[in-house]
């Protein structure tokens with residue numbers, strides 16, 4: 001399914017969540033990588049299976065969840081998300 005793992009889903013329209021998004025490491029909407037750069041403060045915006053999907057607080061969260069604050073749920077710490085991303089799947 002995700003054969004182009006070097007391309008991190010910058011297509012517009014109806015993007016497939018990238019592995020980073022599925023691991024809560026990138027914004028579901030704009031694709032901002034939370035591991036790099038200034039933190040846009042992600043909030044939980046959706047779920048996929050039992051995983052949290054995150055979006056930037058504000059516009060991205062509102063697009064994903066209907067609320068600028070996302071769901072009433074606390075995201076996993078970044079370090080934990082990175083660890084799960086590294087150990088899971090591929």
Ligand SMILES: [Zn+2]
Nearest residue numbers: 027030056060
């Ligand atoms: Zn965003």
